[in-house]
Amino acid sequence: MENKVVETVLNLLEEICGDDVVRVDMDINLLEEDLIDSLDYTELLVGIEEALGIVMAPSELKREEMDTPNKIIEQVMKRM
Amino acid sequence: MILFGEIYFFVWLIILLIPAVILGVMQKPIRYYGFAATVAFIILACMDDVKGIIYLILYCLWQFALTRALLKIQNTRGRDKRIFRLFLLLSLAPLIIFKISGVMGQSIFSFMGISYLTFKSVQIIIEIYDELIEDIGTFDFMYFLLFFPSISSGPIDRSRRFTEDIHTLNAKTDYLELVGTGIFKIFHGIVYKFVLASICYQGMTYLGAYKEWWSHLSYMYCYGFYLFFDFAGYSLMAIGTSYILGVRTPENFNKPFISVDIKEFWDRWHITLSHWFRDFVFSRFMMASIRGKWFKNKLTGASIGFMINMTLMGIWHGLDLSYIMYGVYHGILLSVTEVYQKKSKFYKKNKKKKWYKLISWFITFNLVMFGFFIFSGRLLKII
Structure with a gap:
């Protein structure tokens, strides 16, 4: 299960950020590195919803709780 | 008395904050005292406007009744989009009546903080529908809405964050x-x-x-x-x-004039307002449009999202032409920025270079200032 989540999130992030660095450094700060913005977050949330059936509302989490690949995976795992 | 506006207020502020500090130091909850101080300040601020106080009380009762009713309906019958939309409209109704009647000459339902209180009430309705809020106590609800430091003009806090703060005893x-x-x-x-x-x-x-x-x-x-x-x-x-009072109200400004593009500016200027719109309008619109595949092109969707978001933000300031133009202006700036940053090779190649940042900062700064010029109403007077 965890592998599926990791793979799905990383695929989504790679596509959204347009950079495979998200696979290399899973603690990279996506906001500070300017890899993700508000618009990308909406794509990410819909992507997670469609691939894994996990619904996250845009106001549910603070940005600091979802600013690295690892943190995003952790939040999704919590909801599996 | 004007909150944070005159010396008389500050004298009262010092006097009424002393007991809060004593409670905090003695490791006792501050919230009940904080609520009493809030009531005192509202009375002091609205002393000459009894009608305003009555409207404020009615407003709180109305919003409270709406949250209770929505919680109850949702707990027994499950989520229902039509019911949610109806409640959203009912929650917005006082503000809509106030703004429209204002344009027609005689504002009905005017009281301190109506525009800002609406943000707080509406987000509760939305988060109940999202099942993020499963219950909210009477005291917590009223304290959140009325909390005197931010009642008149923000910053706009979130109910779940606020409630957690007032129930946490700091060492x-x-x-x-x-x-x-x-x-x-x-x-x-x-x-x-x-x-x-x-x-x-x-x-x-x-x-x-x-x-x-x-x-x-x-x-x-x-x-x-x-x-x-x-x-x-x-x-x-x-x-x-x-x-x-033990509440870590979020920051509202973070050096807005150093922004190198308009998107960054809205992360630094009136932050609690722009993030409110981001979370409750823009993101929701974008997610619905991606799910429903409304637009063939991603950038078209984003542009429409920005336009709706910022125009609404403008209208929220008031139904003045200047405010609406201000919103539309920023909607256009954000859309153009988005398209430029996603499409331009020149941008991608140079965005991290010093000279590029300097020029980008200079342009952003002046675009922002021109936006304020629209907002001030002076532009419309001279054209």
């Missing part, structure tokens, strides 16, 4: 540190609002008094800085005061 050293930071913020805000904003205001009045181009230009810059120091100053005082 003595943490609380004292919070009080220290709070006091510093209040003084910082006083310097901004009563010294720097006043200087800028003088600039607006003296340099802006003529009909020449240079006078309009000086007015534009002075007004922009006036708006910043006045509002950031107020926000700092509101945040500082809430710290002393």
Whole structure:
């Protein structure tokens, strides 16, 4: 299960950020590195919803709780 | 009495905050006292406007009844989009009536903070529908809505965050540190609002008094800085005061004038407002449009999202043509920025270079100032 989540999130992030660095450094700060913005977050949330059936509302989490690949995976795992 | 606006207020503020500090130091909950102080300040602020107080009470009861009813319906019958939309409209109704009647000459339902209170009530309705809020107590609800430091003009807090704060007992050293930071913020805000904003205001009045181009230009810059120091100053005082009451109200400004593009500007200017719109309007619209595949092109969707978001933000300021134009203007700027940053090879190649950032900063700064010029209403007067 965890592998599926990791793979799905990383695929989504790679596509959204347009950079495979998200696979290399899973603690990279996506906001500070300017890899993700508000618009990308909406794509990410819909992507997670469609691939894994996990619904996250845009106001549910603070940005600091979802600013690295690892943190995003952790939040999704919590909801599996 | 004007909250954070006159010396009389500050005298009361010092007197009424002392018991809060004692409670905090003694490791007792501050919330009940904080609510009593809130009631005292509302009475002091609205003493000459009894009708306003009555409207405020009715407003809170109305919103409270709506949240209770929605919770109950959802718990028994499950989520229903149509019912949610109806409740959203009912929650917005007081603000809509107020704004429309204002344009028609006689505002009905006017009271302190109506525009800001609406954000707080509406987000609760939305988060109930999202099943993020499963229950909210009467006391917590009323305290959240009325909390005096931010009642008149924000910052706009979130109910789940606020409730957690008021139910957390800070360790003595943490609380004292919070009080220290709070006091510093209040003084910082006083310097901004009563010294720097006043200087800028003088600039607006003296340099802006003529009909020449240079006078309009000086007015534009002075007004922009006036708006910043006045509002950031107020926000700092509101945040500082809430710290002393044990509430970590979120920041509202973060050096907005160093932004290198418009998207960054909206992460630094009136942050709690723009993030509110981001979370409750923009993101929701974008997610619905991606799910429903409304637009073939991603950038078209984003542009429409930005336009809706910022136009609504403009309208929220008031139904003045200047405010609406201000919103549309920023909607256009955000859309153009988005398309440019996603499409331009020149941008991708140079965005991290120093010279590029400098030019981008200069353009952004002037675009922002021109936006304030629209907002001020002066642009419409001279054209």
